Amino acid sequence: MNAIYSSIKTFVRLFRNFWLSLFGFVRIEADLIAGKDVDQCHGGFVALGIDPQIIIRSRSKNLFPGWYLMSYRAQAGFSDCVFVPSIYPLHMSEPGSTPRFVPTNFGNTPDSIGLIFDQPDARPKPTDGSYSLKAHFSGEIHHLINYRFSAAGFRFDPFDADYPRTREPLKGWFDIKNLSITRLGFIPLIFFCFRTLFLNYPDTPVHHSWKTGVALFAKKGKSSLLHWLTHQTYQKIQPSPSLTYWWNFYQSTRRCTEKLTSRTTGSALISLVLYCDNSTKLPLNPCIRSIINQDCSDFELLVVNPEAMTDEDRFSLRSFRRASRCVITTCAEIHQEIEGEFFAILDQSVLLEPHAIASFKKAVELHNPDIAYADEVFVSGNSLSVSQISLKPAFSIDYFLASGFIGLPSLVRRNLVGPTNKSWMQCSANAVSELLVLSALQNTKRVLHIPDLLSRRIFTSGEPHTSRLSPQIVQRQLCNIGFTQASVEPSKDSAIFHIRFYEKNNGKTAIIIPTKNNLVLLRQTVDSVNQTVPKDLYDLVIVDHESTDPDCQMYLDALSKEHIVLSYEGVFNFSKINNFAVSQLKAEYDAILFLNNDIEAFRTGWLESMLDKVLRPDVGIVGANLLYPHDPGHENQPTIQHAGVILGIGEAEHFMRDERYYDPYAGEKNPDANQPALVTRGFSAVTAACLMTTPQVFKEAGGFDDSLAVAFGDVDLCLKVDNLGYKVLCDGEAVLIHHESATREKGGDIDPHPFDSEKFKHRYRYDVKQGDPFYHPLLVKNNFRYRPIRNPIPPSDPAYRIVDNPGFVNPGLNSNTPDRPN
Structure with a gap:
């Protein structure tokens, strides 16, 4: 009897397992338990270290091998966080312990974050025995898993392979809520896959999918078909992180615009000029629908070139014309027809977000700008997949002239723009908008940037609607302002312009180079300057700080026959050395260039380019x-060390540091379209490794602050010059090599200049906290690499970037007007 009973029991168990594997649809009850580097709190979990782990235990120990749908709601309190989960067998779980940070730590304190993650360019390979799940942001998450671990449960690592690496470990609050684990038998799995692919997502190409599935089944059998089917389903229910995923997440987290709309009660009327362009080959109706669906109805629409409209477009406009003012006109009549205080040019490539007009109206009513612009997303053709996220800085006229960066739509005050003419019909909407902004700039008192994504641009490379204003028109505008010697020429990239404001200058620049020993580096710097700069344009001023190397002393003696060699004694103080050098200058110089002795110039024209800009009366400092x-034998592209300085990344960090350099003026295209072209543009500060100013500006700013002996003296000088109302530029046409820190010892992970850091941080604590106006708030701040922040949240009250008096100062004037972003 026992044998019979045992056989029946075995048969029932096998039949039950067979039934579950074929038809099972079972919800598994499970508990979440804090593991290594995690503490459990009332509202979720707290990550304490670099490897947070959670143990998921089945209450009935029935997590048998098979397919499971795991769902949960993820939340995180980190400002820049992406969940990159993996699951491991229970035997690989580690007990909780006090986190230790290796290899060293800042400030020699045991609880400081000493592990600084490098940012790899590839995800690490998963550990053997683990299952890597799809990375995701916060929100409702679904994973389709072919589970093969213990029936008792598994280990869940929410941040297992965070890529790209953050600068420091993700520490703080997070939560995994509403965990649901459901076992799917073969039939429910197939049903779930088909329902997901062909019912929930009707955009799936059915014919192509069936054809692929049949081919896989015929060639490789059922297992390959099932693998392909589950992979496609997983991709649908949990898309991989991408620009499109980022944009969809950003839209899904946007707060209700009722609050925004209810506050836009001012009287400023905005006129939208829809510029119909036959050459774009894009339908007009999507643009019209985006205008009709605006949350704010207090605006007018003018449609130019109505011949490009289809019957569908005209039908869409009929209902809109009943509720709002809509005028169909020609280019020559635009100025007479516009009733709004502000107007903006659009074309059919622009799709406005529903809150766009309300956002512009709110900004106008709060701050009364003359020009306003916002950020935009570029989508590819009919697929509407995001190809670029354009996050813009505060306004810089040099950046605008070089690249026309502000895009569509750009709001312009009507009374600052002259009458329209028929020549507009020969230009793209992009060029017309650029012309309007350029025409208005000289009389503009304020330009405002809204740090929010208010439009999508349907972008197809090479189409006319992406073209810029012609260089001849830009040059004519500069001549009208007073730069009669200005020249504007296209680079090898037609969207980037070479700009010179003056003809060749015959004055001289004093190039100040502090040094101590290191003959090889010093000789390299001096030789590179001699080879790339005409000798009549500069004098070298070498400041010898107690060199003891005999060969170096002999070299300095030889240099003193042609150039100036000064001796400086005392404790090393970068600020004092440079101030001392300036005080010893006897001749009159047009400009002063502070140059490190580890800089190498490798092509001509760099000094002339910097000098051309620093001699403008509105410019105070120019960097490179x-x-x-x-x-070149090992790397395709060089790596950026400095392209400007950004406040608020740490205290201050180099812009685009460690990214690959692509020369926009040489027509080199960066494969990452999200990274801006490194053309000439405004910054809050630049490094003194290569910094040019004029003697007058240097004296007015009070020179370098001697109390900042080594670190942040250059940033402090730039910020003082900013406060005087001058522009600080980084010259995109001046490119040099920096053999960084080869001349002085590094302090490892310990801050080698803590006094300087603390003094700078205290002096500019508000600016460091608020962030740099030339750096978008949706860009990551815990990492010097250039990328959008993860878990982006749209701003309900954007921190507007405002630039007062952004235009040029007439070159015939000696006074300067303020140009300080707020």
């Missing part, structure tokens, strides 16, 4: 793009 040493 600096690259790390580059071996």
